[in-house]
Amino acid sequence: MDWLQVVVLSVVQGLTEFLPISSSAHLILVPVLTEWNDQGLVFDVAMHLGSLMAVVLYFRHDLQRMGASWVMSLRTRTLRQGTDDPNARLAWWVLLATIPVCAVGFAFHDIIEISMRSPLLIGFSLIAFGLLLGYADWHKRSGRNEYQLTLRDALLIGLAQVLALIPGTSRSGITITAALLLGMSREGAARFSFLLSIPVTALASGLEIVGLVQMPRDIDWQAMAIGVLLSGLSAYLCIHYFIAFIKRIGMQPFVVYRIVLGLWLLWIFW
Template sequence: MDWLQVLILAVFQGLTEFLPISSSAHLILVPELTGWGDQGLAFDVALHLGSLSAVVAYFRQELARMARAWLASLSGAGVDRDARLAWWVALATVPVCIFGLLFRDAIALGMRSPLLIAAALIGFGLLLAYADWGQRGERSEYQLSLRDALFIGFAQALALIPGTSRSGITITAALLLGLSREAAARFSFLLSIPVIVLAGGLEAAGLIQQPQRIDWVALSLGTLLSGVSAYLCIHYFLAFIRRLGMQPFVIYRLVLGGWLLWAFWP
């Protein structure tokens, strides 16, 4: 990999992991449109590690409170709002784990078509627009119920389809349940932590089974760039949606999806 490829892929991963525009779609489309070869499992793991480091660093105080409260709940100290939120994050992760394991091969082999990505970008983009326009409320992530958490969790499983966007579909589901924009985004970001850990773990396992030559300099730079861009993305995204909402991302999804239909229609 050359340095331009490392830079572009790392920044794209860091930004699109948390924006509602689909990181998987961009990481599939960028190499296809540029003619670059596959970046390899090792680099994918490095990019995930960067994104994970960013979200953990940004929410470090909330995560520390949630971890303490969750451990206390296991010892019989009761369930406060931080422990309940930790439980909801864990339970909402279960559906994507189940569906990911069941359909991993089918997704990897059969769902990387630019036309399918275009359909997902447009369809789920319109759903995000509807949720942001008409269903927004003022509930916080601490007011979620078990049913709400499972609803968002099953919605998150749809993100296995490239072009859907994990953050986009979970924010959409949370908005439909009456969460505020900021609360929907915060819960989506917290949900990303176990998902990134599990996805990165699967990729790391594949890397162990199929060892390849590792460019440690490229991996280190990719991790750093992905982490920095992801951290900045989280910070500015939360401020941005407070003022302007989700519509700029909806427009981007519709334009990108429309261009893909035009470019790849047989």
């Protein structure tokens, strides 16, 4: 890869990872639209590690409280007692909501990677799930935050996250949509979605790293380092400004973007 490709892909991944517009769709489409060679799995892993570092850094204080409370909840030996603490409860909900997507993703990994990267599928997904996000944003909300979720809410959001395995859906988009439909505030929905990204990204990156170790290849470590740095920086800024942005304006600009991009893809590739 040349340096322009490294910079563009890193920034695109960092910015789109947490916006409800599908980072996987953009990473698939950039090489298609620019005629660049596919960046390869190694560089994808580097960019996702950058995004993971960004969200962990941003939520570091929340994660410290959640981790300490979760460990204390284990000593009570029952989930019911452990979820009396809001921080422990949130940690449990994040872990439980991660199980469905990990199970399905592991079982159908090869099918998803090989057979579901069509620009037409991405176009349809962008439009369909964009319209659903728009409806959810207009839906009446009770204003609950991430600490007020129930076990039922967490499981439903976790099941919705499975749909993110379809390119063009957007992991953050579908989890925010589900949370909004369950009555959460925009900020609460976004924060829970971002916390959910941590175990999912960590597990997915770990799985890919195992595959890379088993199949040694030449690695451009300088490009990897730049990818981690730029994707992490752009992801951190995205999280910060996205949360502030949606409190005032909502999801509609992202809905419009998804529909326009989806229609454009259908027009180009039909």
